[in-house]
Amino acid sequence: MTKKFSKAATAKAETRNAEAGDEAAPVSNRATRAAERRDAIVAAAMEEFITRGFAATRLDDIARRAGVAKGTIYLHFKDKESMFEELVRTVIVPVVAKLNALPPPTGSVRDLIETFAGNFLKEVIGTRRGDLVRLIVAEGPRFPAVADFYYREVVSRGMAGMRALIELGIARGEIQQAKLARYPQILIAPAMIAVIWQSLFARHAPLDAQDMLRVHLDLIFGERRTT
Amino acid sequence: MTKKFSKAATAKAETRNAEAGDEAAPVSNRATRAAERRDAIVAAAMEEFITRGFAATRLDDIARRAGVAKGTIYLHFKDKESMFEELVRTVIVPVVAKLNALPPPTGSVRDLIETFAGNFLKEVIGTRRGDLVRLIVAEGPRFPAVADFYYREVVSRGMAGMRALIELGIARGEIQQAKLARYPQILIAPAMIAVIWQSLFARHAPLDAQDMLRVHLDLIFGERRTT
DNA sequence: CATTTATGACTGACTAGTCAGTCAATGTCA
DNA sequence: TGACATTGACTGACTAGTCAGTCATAAATG
Structure with missing residues (x-):
């Protein structure tokens, strides 16, 4: 289960990368990757908040949609x-x-x-x-x-x-x-x-x-x- | 505690009755009381839902505001x-x-x-x-x-x-x-x-x-x- | 390999919904 | 009318589950 999820997340990240049309090559330095993740989280959160409203939105869902672990969200944002x-x-x-x-x-x-x-x-x-x-x-x-x-x-x-x-x-x-x-x-x-x-x-x-x-x-x- | 609470609820019901301008006399049969309670719950729920939204509203708060126990809500409504x-x-x-x-x-x-x-x-x-x-x-x-x-x-x-x-x-x-x-x-x-x-x-x-x-x-x- | 970044299992606070029990109101009978 | 029986509205402690936020551990990086 854990394995499978990890793989899925990775695949998703690559897809996003490809879509973004970065140079096919080495992909990123740290800052860039971090920014990309933040963007992914923002996009996912937007989607969830819009469809469920603030209170009913689960951070787990945002994380899954963003292809990221829940803890990662807290590296970018203080709280919900x-x-x-x-x-x-x-x-x-x-x-x-x-x-x-x-x-x-x-x-x-x-x-x-x-x-x-x-x-x-x-x-x-x-x-x-x-x-x-x-x-x-x-x-x-x-x-x-x-x-x-x-x-x-x-x-x-x-x-x-x-x-x-x-x-x-x-x-x-x-x-x-x-x-x-x-x-x-x-x-x-x-x-x-x-x-x-x-x-x-x-x-x-x-x-x-x-x-x-x-x-x-x-x-x-x-x-x-x-x- | 139970005693005190009962009294409070009763007092409230009577007040509402007086407002409604029913004949001053015997105050209530069962059906009337039930309807009054339903009204109280509706009013309280309205207030809570408006200020907190659906998801963030607690049934406990509605019950307290209506002067009613939580279980009573479920006598009048199927669920939240x-x-x-x-x-x-x-x-x-x-x-x-x-x-x-x-x-x-x-x-x-x-x-x-x-x-x-x-x-x-x-x-x-x-x-x-x-x-x-x-x-x-x-x-x-x-x-x-x-x-x-x-x-x-x-x-x-x-x-x-x-x-x-x-x-x-x-x-x-x-x-x-x-x-x-x-x-x-x-x-x-x-x-x-x-x-x-x-x-x-x-x-x-x-x-x-x-x-x-x-x-x-x-x-x-x-x-x-x-x- | 030291440091930064990411993970996800875990915890504790919180809450929708339940249900066994209480008691005032109503009904029954002598 | 008064004593007793029945009803069902009402209660609130409890259960089962959810979810925000944490942190020990692991991966990535340079």
Whole structure:
């Protein structure tokens, strides 16, 4: 049993390596291997936490999925709780990076937002990232640190960005409703609802998020004209 | 210990009785007491599940909060899981009743929806009911039965009602954007976001839900005019 | 071979669910 | 009506099992 498990774990590690496309050669120095393991643990934990929630997730399952012994987890994380918090941070950081690297505002505000919405659709709705959002909603109240972090890094920035766009749209006359700048939430709300809808009700009533967002933008900017 | 505990439970039951406003007289037959206890358990469970989530909630805590022994819970519910499911049903049923008893559409559609939004604000946002919505979002994926029930009883009905209102608004010329009828979600989205916002971010950035909903309605119906 | 890294068997704390026993409420009978 | 019998709602100590976190041991590394 022990033997078999060991072998399986090794095989898995190699597979992961191959997938990652490293040079076929000697594979790694210590730091690299350690980082790879950490990544594997993070990925496995993400999967487990998303499907079971924090409390119901077993570290044994994370370890097995990551192809690692349970003790190894404790070489990278203090305990289950801080693992969860760091996990959220780790996954969110690249998102923030992307938000910061948004293209400068050229073209109409409507086009900008439409592009943004398109990316959001592709990269969030119906993906692991979307599930992460739901997970944060679910566990946030019990993990103030997570809720705080998410607010600071994602929500407040996203809101500020949206507000700027809205103000630009108002200045340019693309947006009529001036008070909208007070509540960027209104602009984002349908997208968030789409995220939640997908994971709760998709099988009852599939939602064409793309189309819904377009209708919403028409509402804000006025019906689209083929200029 | 046993004596003391018994007394406490009895006292509690009587208090509840008084509140319920039954005839002051003989206090209870067996069936009544049983129903009262069930209610106490449901209330306690609601509180615990909301604050800790399903997996992290201890039946011992529910029992203590309800002023009941753990075994008693099992006289009313098969197990923890079905207790959770029945709990959600029990709490949601009165909401459905209210939805069904909506006033017939007189007056402008805008006023109707504004009234509806007002009630929603008062009775859901920032209340236990709002927390219940968050709980359903949180646990839904792990309790398909709950998600199904919630969809069938609340979401689909609410959506149908909203769609009808929107179509009425379009017919009357109050609403310009005809395609809105395809996505009642757009109308409801900011309200849902407000619910979630309250429980996650209220302390970082309090949200004036009332005002936000008004802005949103202005967006849909056009700026309010003092006719 | 000394040191760093990884392992997984083990421990102890914790909890869902059970069940033998208690006792207040109800029923029965003289 | 009062004495006694029956019921079944209720209790809480207990069982069987789970799981986060530890640590002695083993493998890998340089």
